[in-house]
Amino acid sequence: DWPPMGLSGGGTNTLPPAQLQSYLVSFDQKAGGWPAFVSSAFPRFHDFYAQAGAGSSYGHLDDANGSTFTNTLSRALTNHSAIVQVVTWNDFGEGTIVEPTQNYGYRDLGVVQNLRRQYLDPSFSYHTNDLAMAFRFYNLRKQYGNSPAIYAELDRIFTNIVSGKISTANMQLTGMESNHPVIYNLAYNGVQLQFLIGGYVASSVQVQMSTNLTTWQTVQIFAASTNLSVxxxxxxxxxxxxxxxQ
Structure with a gap:
């Protein structure tokens, strides 16, 4: 199935939710007799054809504060279709965008995450806030392009992200954004304590020790370096x- 915009009458007309629902029910009934079929899920439809002089508009399908996408994706995941197509990652010409935007943020990708967890994989652990890490990482790459120490730390953050170590990567990003070094990967084997130092490492980092939480003394200084501080x-x-x- 596909956004049935022909049912709207085109132009400035809006496809009513009841008409969309009727179309989807009819599609599922027909598809039940087919060997296989593909269902699609879509967040909205608001094309640019008329404004661009590229033809007439196909009409409008309201976003409904995310309900259109949630409902169509839920149906697609539960109607026994062989494949589910999300329409579309970045079709700005028709307004069917699920990639992050200023208007909708990460909402639609969060819907995909939530419904995957609900219908396909209850153990799926990632959430909407995790999606913002790519943009945060990109901004820091631009901001610190001339700092070898920070650039090397960002390489380590990237490795943690693609390795699924999201909590660690988030801690490193937060430290870098707030201009503070962070302790992570704390380990203790009964004899030796070890931790890694990351986050904002553009300048030297002091490791301080106290036995009473009142008086502190510096026990080691790590100079700014591209090497991982251990x-x-x-x-x-x-x-x-x-x-x-500090």
């Missing part, structure tokens, strides 16, 4: 020690 210390002392970075 702090480790033996823990055989009986006294409790606390660490922070």
């Amino acid at each position: 702090f480790s210390t033996d823990t055989i002392q009986a006294v409790c020690r606390f660490f922070k970075i």
Whole structure:
């Protein structure tokens, strides 16, 4: 199936939700007798053909605050179709965009995530906020293109993102955005404590230690570098020690 814009009458007319629903029900009934079929899900339809002088408009299908996409994708995922097509990633000419935009943000991709979790994969762990990481990463690449230390840290962040280590990558990005170094990948084997230092690493980072959370002393300084900063210390002392970075 496809957005049935011919039913709107074209021009400035809007396709009523009831008419869309009737079309989808009819499609599913017909498709039930076919060997296989493809269902589509679409967020809205608002073409630019008339304004561009490229022909007449096919009409308008309202976004309905995301309900159009949620309803059509839910139906497509539950009507036994062999394939589901999302219409469309970036068709700005017809207004059927699901990629992030200023108007809709990451909402439509969040719908895809939520319905995947509901109908296909309950263990799917990613959420809408994770989608913003690509844009945050891009902005930091542009901002710190002349900083070798930050550029190397962004390479490590990229590796964490594509490896599925989203929480770690998010922590690193947040540190970089706020101009603060961060501690991550804390490990302890009963004898030695180790952690990695990332985030904002354009300048030197001090590792400080305290036994009372009042008086702190610097125990190691990491100079700004393209290398990953790894702090480790033996823990055989009986006294409790606390660490922070700045």
